[in-house]
Amino acid sequence: MTDRTIELDRHRGMAAQKATEIRRQIAEVEANRQTLRARQEELEKNLLAAPALNWHEASEKARYLLMIFSATPDAQDPRRQKLIDNVLDDFTRLCRETSEQPHPAKD
Numbered sequence: 001m002t003d004r005t006i007e008l009d010r011h012r013g014m015a016a017q018k019a020t021e022i023r024r025q026i027a028e029v030e031a032n033r034q035t036l037r038a039r040q041e042e043l044e045k046n047l048l049a050a051p052a053l054n055w056h057e058a059s060e061k062a063r064y065l066l067m068i069f070s071a072t073p074d075a076q077d078p079r080r081q082k083l084i085d086n087v088l089d090d091f092t093r094l095c096r097e098t099s100e101q102p103h104p105a106k107d
Contacts, residue, residue, distance in 0.1 A: 055098050059091035 043064070052058035066084050069075050075084065 056095045059095055063088060063091060 047061050047064065052061060066087065070081070070084055075081065
């Protein structure tokens, strides 16, 4: 018996090595897809848990929805892409302006 491992891929032909690599990549992509799906479900559960407390939180929810929409065929129209970009810029600007405004003194 030996402590050295045998690299089985070296003993296969190029076609078999290529097929094995493709199977491994497909399995990895599927595992990543399942992980992403679970993370998205967790995020959506958190977004649904409570109403936004301020404009920043509301804009983050809207950003997420726009990101999902932007991946659809309907969103590929250049006018819609421009509109999505403009809305995201508006969110950034408005949230920044809101955070820069002085807060009223509380009694």
